[in-house]
Amino acid sequence: AQSVAQPEDQVNVAEGNPLTVKCTYSVSGNPYLFWYVQYPNRGLQFLLKYITGDNLVKGSYGFEAEFNKSQTSFHLKKPSALVSDSALYFCAVRPPSGGYQKVTFGIGTKLQVIP
Amino acid sequence: GAVVSQHPSWVICKSGTSVKIECRSLDFQATTMFWYRQFPKQSLMLMATSNEGSKATYEQGVEKDKFLINHASLTLSTLTVTSAHPEDSSFYICSARRETSTGELFFGEGSRLTVL
Numbered sequence: 001a002q003s004v005a006q007p008e009d010q011v012n013v014a015e016g017n018p019l020t021v022k023c024t025y026s027v028s029g030n031p032y033l034f035w036y037v038q039y040p041n042r043g044l045q046f047l048l049k050y051i052t053g054d055n056l057v058k059g060s061y062g063f064e065a066e067f068n069k070s071q072t073s074f075h076l077k078k079p080s081a082l083v084s085d086s087a088l089y090f091c092a093v094r095p096p097s098g099g100y101q102k103v104t105f106g107i108g109t110k111l112q113v114i115p
Numbered sequence: 116g117a118v119v120s121q122h123p124s125w126v127i128c129k130s131g132t133s134v135k136i137e138c139r140s141l142d143f144q145a146t147t148m149f150w151y152r153q154f155p156k157q158s159l160m161l162m163a164t165s166n167e168g169s170k171a172t173y174e175q176g177v178e179k180d181k182f183l184i185n186h187a188s189l190t191l192s193t194l195t196v197t198s199a200h201p202e203d204s205s206f207y208i209c210s211a212r213r214e215t216s217t218g219e220l221f222f223g224e225g226s227r228l229t230v231l
Contacts, residue, residue, distance in 0.1 A: 108156075
């Protein structure tokens with residue numbers, strides 16, 4: 001069965017510092033990987049995805065993520081954090097076959113950017 | 116990007132009543148929509164897959180008679196929580212897949228249901 005692990009419940013970072021939100025996954029075959037952000041009482045917003053190709057994926061709001069097949073990781077990064085980046089971040093994985101109902105979400109990591 | 120709208124954002128109802136939540140894809144057609152439930156400090160739990168023109172596919176453990184799903188058109192899916200009880204209080208989120216997209220899902224803003 002596929003799974004997604006986000007090992008940190010919360011990440012605190014000072015404004016202007018680089019941030020990393022960790023994600024590891026387990027899936028059969030080549031994964032489709034996603035990052036979403038959720039603000040309080042809102043739905044999820046798509047940030048970026050990895051399907052194939054370049055391991056470094058750039059997404060919305062200056063975020064990027066690096067696909068590492070050997071480590072089965074897809075960590076989310078940003079060079080300089082903003083207070084407005086404070087939110088809940090979800091990593092998600094989907095197998096290459098099986099449909100979108102097979103998307104599995106991580107438990108989420110709360111990012112707190114401190115002014 | 117594609118827009119998915121959910122309504123209402125907040126709803127409070129009495130125990131025993133039914134509540135309908137709408138999910139609309141505003142600028143694309145969605146043959147498939149998904150309904151999730153999110154508990155505090157937890158991830159999304161897929162409840163069912165809503166298929167336009169056919170019956171929804173429910174995940175194991177989700178009561179289909181409790182959570183009625185209707186996908187009557189290519190832009191609208193509805194979730195009706197029937198005979199709601201306090202334990203049904205939760206944050207419900209829908210998502211839709213655009214046929215021409217290359218992998219991502221587009222989510223509604225979510226609906227917070229409180230059953231008194």
